[in-house]
Amino acid sequence: MSVRVVARIRPLLDNELDKDIIVRADSVAQDKSNTLVKIPNPKNESEEFSFAFNSVYDRSTSQEALFTSEVAPHVKSLFQGLDVTIFAYGVTGTGKTHTMRGGLRLAERGVIPRLLSNVFRRGKRIAKDTNGDSTVEVALSYYEIYNDKVFDLLEPPEKRTPSGLPLREKEGKTIVVGLSERSCEDLKDFERLYIEANNNRVTAATKLNAHSSRSHAILRVRVTQTTGDTVRESTASCIDLAGSEDNRRTENGKERLIESAAINKSLFVLSQCIDAISRGDKRIPYRESKMTRILSLGQNNGITIMILNLAPLRSYHLDTLSSLNVSSRAKRIEVREVENEVVIKPATKPASVLGGAMSRQPLRPLANAHNVHTGSVLAAKAAEKEKADKPAKLFSVFVDKKTPTSTRPVPSKRAPGALSDISEARPSKVARSSHSSLARPALQPLQQKPPPQVSMSAEQIEAMVEKKVAEILASRAAQSAPIAEEPPVVISVQNNQISDEVKRRLEALEKRVEDSRSNDDGRSDGLQLLLKARQAKELGDDEAALQFYESALPYFPGQAKLISKIEKLRVKLAKVEKVEKKKRSARPPIDLGGEDDKENVMPETSPRTKKLLEIVNSRDLVLIKGLHGFGTKKAQDLVDILNLRGEKGDEGSRVASLAQLRMLPGMGSRTVEKAYEALAV
Numbered sequence: 001m002s003v004r005v006v007a008r009i010r011p012l013l014d015n016e017l018d019k020d021i022i023v024r025a026d027s028v029a030q031d032k033s034n035t036l037v038k039i040p041n042p043k044n045e046s047e048e049f050s051f052a053f054n055s056v057y058d059r060s061t062s063q064e065a066l067f068t069s070e071v072a073p074h075v076k077s078l079f080q081g082l083d084v085t086i087f088a089y090g091v092t093g094t095g096k097t098h099t100m101r102g103g104l105r106l107a108e109r110g111v112i113p114r115l116l117s118n119v120f121r122r123g124k125r126i127a128k129d130t131n132g133d134s135t136v137e138v139a140l141s142y143y144e145i146y147n148d149k150v151f152d153l154l155e156p157p158e159k160r161t162p163s164g165l166p167l168r169e170k171e172g173k174t175i176v177v178g179l180s181e182r183s184c185e186d187l188k189d190f191e192r193l194y195i196e197a198n199n200n201r202v203t204a205a206t207k208l209n210a211h212s213s214r215s216h217a218i219l220r221v222r223v224t225q226t227t228g229d230t231v232r233e234s235t236a237s238c239i240d241l242a243g244s245e246d247n248r249r250t251e252n253g254k255e256r257l258i259e260s261a262a263i264n265k266s267l268f269v270l271s272q273c274i275d276a277i278s279r280g281d282k283r284i285p286y287r288e289s290k291m292t293r294i295l296s297l298g299q300n301n302g303i304t305i306m307i308l309n310l311a312p313l314r315s316y317h318l319d320t321l322s323s324l325n326v327s328s329r330a331k332r333i334e335v336r337e338v339e340n341e342v343v344i345k346p347a348t349k350p351a352s353v354l355g356g357a358m359s360r361q362p363l364r365p366l367a368n369a370h371n372v373h374t375g376s377v378l379a380a381k382a383a384e385k386e387k388a389d390k391p392a393k394l395f396s397v398f399v400d401k402k403t404p405t406s407t408r409p410v411p412s413k414r415a416p417g418a419l420s421d422i423s424e425a426r427p428s429k430v431a432r433s434s435h436s437s438l439a440r441p442a443l444q445p446l447q448q449k450p451p452p453q454v455s456m457s458a459e460q461i462e463a464m465v466e467k468k469v470a471e472i473l474a475s476r477a478a479q480s481a482p483i484a485e486e487p488p489v490v491i492s493v494q495n496n497q498i499s500d501e502v503k504r505r506l507e508a509l510e511k512r513v514e515d516s517r518s519n520d521d522g523r524s525d526g527l528q529l530l531l532k533a534r535q536a537k538e539l540g541d542d543e544a545a546l547q548f549y550e551s552a553l554p555y556f557p558g559q560a561k562l563i564s565k566i567e568k569l570r571v572k573l574a575k576v577e578k579v580e581k582k583k584r585s586a587r588p589p590i591d592l593g594g595e596d597d598k599e600n601v602m603p604e605t606s607p608r609t610k611k612l613l614e615i616v617n618s619r620d621l622v623l624i625k626g627l628h629g630f631g632t633k634k635a636q637d638l639v640d641i642l643n644l645r646g647e648k649g650d651e652g653s654r655v656a657s658l659a660q661l662r663m664l665p666g667m668g669s670r671t672v673e674k675a676y677e678a679l680a681v
């Protein structure tokens with residue numbers, strides 16, 4: 001089953017009534033419901049683009065109508081053991097939070113409170129219909145991803161550590177280590193928890209939207225159904241993604257710029273994942289951001305619904321087109337509709353999630369067991385379940401704090417081994433279905449092997465990197481080929497030329513990168529740098545290649561071959577530099593637009609320098625891509641290298657001067673010069 005992608009166009013707000021509406025819902029035929037979003041071509045207004053979705057909801061759609069059509073049908077699936085993921089995607093101010101959380105009045109409740117209300121109602125009905133033989137427990141966890149760090153929203157902000165909670169992969173799912181979970185008996189309970197947690201959520205007003213959410217918020221609702229000794233668990237995840245935005249339009253300050261860079265990066269990675277999946281790529285860049293790791297689009301089993309929120313206004317034109325593009329491709333993503341297995345309860349009852357007001361999830365060593373019948377029923381269970389089944393009543397407030405308190409910890413350099421002091425990983429809730437292992441068929445046999453050795457010879461690295469690069473380049477060439485059918489042929493020819501042994505080693509390299517990433521030992525970063533160096537070399541960018549090799553050296557100290565490569569490149573570049581110098585001295589001086597630089601050099605203190613460094617340090621892919629001479633790849637490489645240095649607490653994570661910028665891998669004098677020259681102040 002594919003990801004279900006639906007679009008929702010929000011109505012005009014009071015202060016927008018005089019604004020130009022350019023987005024509309026349409027249908028393919030008169031008697032059909034709306035499945036199209038139409039929007040003019042910004043370059044030629046007489047032309048209209050049309051984007052098709054599973055369903056499109058226009059401005060008059062109520063919260064109830066959206067919930068009834070899109071979410072309510074899946075509550076049944078949730079109780080059948082399927083995981084359900086619902087996420088809202090869209091530009092800032094398009095109605096994601098309104099859709100997911102909703103407003104104060106009953107009729108304005110969003111997807112989340114309605115879902116909880118339905119879950120409680122169905123749970124009670126099950127208990128009633130089975131005379132209490134079956135019981136349903138609901139537990140919540142709620143967290144946010146802010147600046148690519150995970151923070152528990154059910155814990156008071158004082159408990160946060162600057163590095164946030166780490167992620168781990170466990171049995172095919174990404175889990176947040178040390179995340180708390182609280183049991184929730186009814187809607188009132190939920191309301192209390194949800195409001196408290198939302199007050200913890202940092203929202204900061206920007207000029208664009210006074211309630212702009214600066215983090216991705218993820219609510220997980222774990223439903224546990226117990227009948228005798230058998231337990232079935234499933235999870236509904238409701239995700240309110242942060243909105244992307246144009247920093248220039250919002251006139252964001254420095255702090256906001258950093259937030260925006262992190263938001264834009266994760267959303268950019270999400271779009272890259274969607275592209276890669278829809279192209280059928282083998283490597284999906286999930287791991288490039290925490291949000292995409294958690295969302296695991298296309299890797300997660302169950303049902304996934306993406307709600308694309310749109311503003312109908314002209315002022316959002318380009319942003320709207322961009323999110324329409326991304327989300328219309330998401331329709332092609334296949335999700336396996338696999339139910340979570342029923343497991344058998346252990347003889348000793350674990351500490352109940354219902355027990356405390358607040359607790360980490362207790363260890364539940366549940367065994368995977370099919371078709372096993374045991375006679376022992378936990379008698380205590382019925383007594384414990386004798387709880388007042390009060391009907392769900394009026395729903396109340398869901399508001400963020402109007403003035404967000406600055407509770408977020410100041411990001412600091414991560415101390416070496418900082419992750420190790422995080423509390424133990426929350427145990428897996430359920431032994432996973434064997435189906436879940438299908439997520440990565442190619443890697444599966446390798447996963448049973450003992451972990452790879454830590455050391456690798458330079459030759460081994462080189463051989464694997466060579467092949468990997470050749471594969472990437474072949475695949476790129478194939479993708480840029482004019483005939484759409486060609487890529488698979490080219491790739492398969494390439495693959496056929498690679499012996500099984502090499503393929504095995506390449507897979508081992510991929511796995512090594514994966515393993516080292518999840519172990520956080522930084523080796524994968526080294527391998528990534530080697531890959532980038534090789535790519536740069538293949539593309540004839542020796543300067544970038546050298547800098548990537550140099551950056552990789554600390555990961556493979558003393559590797560003779562790597563050192564020799566660096567030496568050779570240095571000699572080569574020194575020669576080139578000599579020739580360039582000669583040419584430069586013969587060239588007329590650069591016109592820097594009349595700035596106060598009498599010597600025709602780029603002055604380190606000029607407004608243009610300041611602006612260039614500000615853009616670079618924002619790590620905002622969109623802004624950096626906008627620099628003259630920066631393509632997507634160069635911009636992404638720069639952001640990667642800065643993030644990498646930032647993670648390592650490296651001083652160089654902030655670029656303080658043009659000289660420093662020139663020294664970064666992939667930069668060089670000419671690149672900096674070009675970007676500087678074209679910059680308007």
Ligand SMILES: Nc1ncnc2c1ncn2[C@@H]1O[C@H](COP(=O)(O)OP(=O)(O)OP(=O)(O)O)[C@@H](O)[C@H]1O
Pocket residue numbers: 009010011013090091092093094095096097098099209211212213214241242243244309
């Ligand atoms: N369907 C709707 N009906 C009425 N008002 C709406 C609707 N959708 C959005 N709004 C209003 O539009 C404004 C912006 O919506 P919202 O805050 O939900 O946007 P957002 O996409 O979550 O923004 P951000 O990414 O900044 O969090 C709010 O005032 C909200 O109440």
